[in-house]
Amino acid sequence: MAARASWTTEMSAEKAPVTRKSSAKPARSRAREFALQALYQHLVGGQDPESIDQFTxxxxxxxxxDSVHYDALLHGCIKEAAELDALIVPLLDRKLQEISPIERAVMWIGAYELRHVAEVPWRVVLNECIELAKDFGGTDGHKYVNAVLNGIAPQLRAAEVEADRASGKARA
Incomplete structure (x- = not known):
């Protein structure tokens, strides 16, 4: 489960409460955010991975x-773009070109992690990607990301998904 930012209240000089968002976000969550920004640059601007990486x-x-996780996501998603799209396309209700580059990049991240990062539970991958889509995507983009990744998870993590569904931790 992704860590949620906490809110703190401080008193300003005028004694009115000031609300600030704390930045206690896990390093892997930050890596996903930076990878999303980099993948967006790749999808929209067509820039090469090295210049995107240097900029990011x-x-x-x-x-x-987590720079190691960021590297894996950025370079892995770009390298495996065709394979990741092949997982995503059958679950779409429209053409891939009609998907927002943010949602597409989030789905790449999710599919890549489901495929290659077994130590992160599938439900955590989905939750992290849903949060990315909420923070950076369109109004209901997170719902679309959720539906697609929920369709991919049983293909890539069949035993794990089935075990969670059998135990009641995930819906069937």
Whole structure:
């Protein structure tokens, strides 16, 4: 389950409460955010992975991200784009070109993690991707991402998904 940012209330000089969002976000969640931004640049601008990577590493806060996970996501998703699209396309109700680049990049991240990052439970992968889509995508884009990744998960993590469904941890 993704860690949610907590809110704190402080008193300003005028004694009125000031609400601030804390930035206690896990390094892997940050890596996913930076990978999403980088994949967006790749999808929209067609830039090469090396220049995107160099630019992204210079962004504020990158030092707090899990750079190994970021590398795997950025370079893995670009390298396996055709295979990831092949997993996604059968679950779409429209042409791939009609999918927002944000939602497409989020689905790439989810499909890539389901395929290659077995130590992250499938439900965590889905939750993280849903949160990315909520934070960066269109109004209901997270619902679309959820539906597609819920369709991919049983293909790539059959035993894990079935075990969760049998135990009641996930809906059938």
């Amino acid at each position: 590493r210079g962004l504020s806060g990158f030092h707090k991200a």
